[in-house]
Amino acid sequence: MTEQPNPRLLGPLLRLQALLDGIDHPRAAEVEEAIALASTDPEAFWRVVDGNAWWSGAGSLAAEAMGDNPGLPEPDWQRTVHDLRAVLAEIGEILLTRDTSNPGIASWVLAFRNWNASGV
Numbered sequence: 001m002t003e004q005p006n007p008r009l010l011g012p013l014l015r016l017q018a019l020l021d022g023i024d025h026p027r028a029a030e031v032e033e034a035i036a037l038a039s040t041d042p043e044a045f046w047r048v049v050d051g052n053a054w055w056s057g058a059g060s061l062a063a064e065a066m067g068d069n070p071g072l073p074e075p076d077w078q079r080t081v082h083d084l085r086a087v088l089a090e091i092g093e094i095l096l097t098r099d100t101s102n103p104g105i106a107s108w109v110l111a112f113r114n115w116n117a118s119g120v
Contacts, residue, residue, distance in 0.1 A: 003098070005038040005045050012090045013049070015039075018082050023070050027061055050095055055104040061090055062108040085112035 011036050020028035030048075037045035054061040055105070065084040068078040090111040095101045114120075 003046065004042050006094055009049065009094050010035065010038060010093060012087050012094070015087045016084070016091065019080060019087065023072065023075075025064070027064065030061070033110075035102060050100075050102045050105075051093070052084075052102065052104070055092070055102040055108060057104075060104070062092075062104070062112075074105075082116055085116050089113050105120070 013031060017028050017031040017035065020031060032047040032052075034045060037048060052060065057063065065081065065088055072080065089109045089112040092105040092112075095105055096109065
């Protein structure tokens with residue numbers, strides 16, 4: 001039987017989608033699709049939110065939280081980056097409570113929490 005999505009994930013996923021929408025990031029649609037999968041196809045939901053496309057390598061969603069400013073005023077961009085890191089760390093921490101999780105998540109959570117704490 002496929003594990004049902006953790007209801008605690010939906011709020012952070014919605015915040016992630018809103019943040020990405022706010023900067024016209026193309027991956028906002030990917031997050032929206034993942035949210036829809038939570039109720040229609042839990043197995044596919046887990047593949048997406050725990051997958052390499054979100055947590056592994058330079059092209060991952062996590063890595064894109066360190067992307068270039070898309071043209072926002074610098075204070076707005078810094079706040080957005082901080083918020084992206086915080087919500088991705090929150091999502092990662094929830095995923096880490098599962099029996100299995102993507103091996104890249106723990107490193108990203110640690111990095112995001114440390115960077116936000118130090119103001120990087």
